[in-house]
Amino acid sequence: MEQVIQALSTKLSSDQISSNDTVKELHSKDETYHQTSLPDVVVFPKSTEEVSFIMEVAQKFQTPVTPFGVGTSLEGHVIPYQNGLTIDFSLMNQILEIKESDLLVKVQPGVTREQLNKELKKYGLFFTVDPGANATLGGMAATNASGTTTVKYGVMRDQVRDMEVVLADGSVIHTGNLAAKSSSGYHLNGLFIGSEGTLGCFTELTLQVYGIPEHIVAARATFPSLTNAIEAVTSILHAGIPIARVEFVDEASVTQINKFNETNYPIKPTLFLEFHGNASGLQEDLAFSQEIMQDHGCDNFSSETDNAARNHLWDARHNLAYAYIHGHVGKKMMLTDVAVPISELANSVIYAGEELEKLNIPGGILGHVGDGNFHSLIMIDMENEEEVKKAKQFNEKIVRYALERGGTCTGEHGVGIGKKPYQRLEHGAALDVMVNIKKALDPNNILNPAKIVDVDNRVNQ
Structure with missing residues (x-):
C-alpha cells in the first residue's frame, strides 16, 4: 500500500489522498446493519483524468477499488471488504x-x-x-x-x-x-x-x-385494513389514472411518523398520493381516485395543493427510516426490498405483515406500491444473536415468497452483499453470463470485489 500511495502522489495532491482513521471510518459503512470494513486509503479525484490515473495505479498493484458517493446505500455496496482504495467522488460535483x-x-x-x-x-x-x-x-x-x-x-x-x-x-x-x-x-x-x-x-x-408540472396535488387516505389499501392502489392503476406517487405505510409506521414529525395522523393503514397535471385534469383524476378508494373502504381522505403543506406531507414519508432509527436508539435497521407483479402485491404485503407480527421485533411495512415494490423495516439489536438470526430468516422468507411469484429480491436498493445470496435463485444460468461479463471487463477482479457476483476465491462472504 505504501507503493500505491507513492504512485498516487505523483499526480494527486496530498489533500486528495487520506489514510486518516476518521476518514477511513466514514468510508467503512453504509446506512444499515452490514458489517463494517476499513479501506486502506481514501482518494478524492477532481476529474475523469484523475479517476483514470487512479485505476491505472490500482491495476498495476492489483489493489481493490470501491467507488463511494455519500454512503446512503442499504445493502453494503460501498463497504470495502477487501480494503484497498475507496474513491470518494464528492469533489466531482459539478x-x-x-x-x-x-x-x-x-x-x-x-x-x-x-x-x-x-x-x-x-x-x-x-x-x-x-x-x-x-x-x-x-x-x-x-x-x-x-x-x-x-x-x-x-x-x-x-x-x-x-x-x-x-x-x-x-x-x-x-x-x-x-x-x-x-x-x-x-x-x-x-x-x-x-x-x-x-x-x-x-x-x-x-x-x-x-x-415542472403546472399543478401538483398531494393527498392522504386511510383505510380499515392493509388489504383495503393495497387493493385500492391496484384498482387506481387498472383505471389508468396517471398517478405520480402512491406510497403505503402501515399502522406501526404511522406511529413513528407522528412521533418524529409531531403530526397526528390516524393510526391506520395509510396511502400518501400525488397527482401531476393541469388544473382541470387533476380535479377529475383526484375525484375518480377518491371514488375508487371509497369503494375499497377509505374512511378518511384529504388533499393539499399548497406547496408547504405538500412538502410537509412528503417529508413525513421520506423521513420514515430516520423516524424508526431515532425511535429505537442503539438498534440497526434492516430493510427488505422486494418487488412483485401488481397482481401479487396485496397477498405479498399481507404475507410480510403476518410474518412481521411473529417476530416480536419493532418494525413496519412501507413502500412504493404503485410499482409493486415494498419494504419491511425492522430494528434489530446487533448484540442479540437470536434477534439477528430471526431478522435474517424473515428477510429470506420475504425474498423467497417474491421470487416464487415472479418477483425480484431487490426492487431498488441493489444487490451489494445483502442480496448476493439470492442471485442464483433469481437468475439461474443467467448469473453465469453476468460472471463472464465481470471477468471480461475486470479480469483481475479489482472493481468492488465481493459485490453482486463471486468470480474467485478471494471473495469474503
Whole structure:
C-alpha cells in the first residue's frame, strides 16, 4: 500500500489522498446493519483524468477499488471488504451543462439529487428519481435507484442517455448518446446502470429531465385494513389514472411518523398520493381516485395543493427510516426490498405483515406500491444473536415468497452483499453470463470485489 500511495502522489495532491482513521471510518459503512470494513486509503479525484490515473495505479498493484458517493446505500455496496482504495467522488460535483431545449442535463457523479433539482428549478425543470435520501446521482445510477415517483416516470435506468465510464484498466468509454432512442449496438447504459461499481467508475452522466408540472396535488387516505389499501392502489392503476406517487405505510409506521414529525395522523393503514397535471385534469383524476378508494373502504381522505403543506406531507414519508432509527436508539435497521407483479402485491404485503407480527421485533411495512415494490423495516439489536438470526430468516422468507411469484429480491436498493445470496435463485444460468461479463471487463477482479457476483476465491462472504 505504501507503493500505491507513492504512485498516487505523483499526480494527486496530498489533500486528495487520506489514510486518516476518521476518514477511513466514514468510508467503512453504509446506512444499515452490514458489517463494517476499513479501506486502506481514501482518494478524492477532481476529474475523469484523475479517476483514470487512479485505476491505472490500482491495476498495476492489483489493489481493490470501491467507488463511494455519500454512503446512503442499504445493502453494503460501498463497504470495502477487501480494503484497498475507496474513491470518494464528492469533489466531482459539478453540473456541467443544462440543455433545456433537449430536456437533458450533464453532471458529474458527485452531484446530489437535491443539488440538481435546486439548479433545474431556475429553468422550470426537475429530475424525477426520488429515493428519499439525498444520494449522489452516480450512486443512484450504480444501484439503478428509483423511489416515490417511479410509478409515473420510471427508474434511474429510464433517465440515463449517456455515461462516461472509467474501466478497470483506466480506459474511458461513453455508453450512449443524446438521442431519445437508438437501435445501435448493445445497450451499454443498461449494463452499467445497476452494476454497483463492479464494472467501472462513472465520471459523467447525461440525464433526462422534465418540465415542472403546472399543478401538483398531494393527498392522504386511510383505510380499515392493509388489504383495503393495497387493493385500492391496484384498482387506481387498472383505471389508468396517471398517478405520480402512491406510497403505503402501515399502522406501526404511522406511529413513528407522528412521533418524529409531531403530526397526528390516524393510526391506520395509510396511502400518501400525488397527482401531476393541469388544473382541470387533476380535479377529475383526484375525484375518480377518491371514488375508487371509497369503494375499497377509505374512511378518511384529504388533499393539499399548497406547496408547504405538500412538502410537509412528503417529508413525513421520506423521513420514515430516520423516524424508526431515532425511535429505537442503539438498534440497526434492516430493510427488505422486494418487488412483485401488481397482481401479487396485496397477498405479498399481507404475507410480510403476518410474518412481521411473529417476530416480536419493532418494525413496519412501507413502500412504493404503485410499482409493486415494498419494504419491511425492522430494528434489530446487533448484540442479540437470536434477534439477528430471526431478522435474517424473515428477510429470506420475504425474498423467497417474491421470487416464487415472479418477483425480484431487490426492487431498488441493489444487490451489494445483502442480496448476493439470492442471485442464483433469481437468475439461474443467467448469473453465469453476468460472471463472464465481470471477468471480461475486470479480469483481475479489482472493481468492488465481493459485490453482486463471486468470480474467485478471494471473495469474503
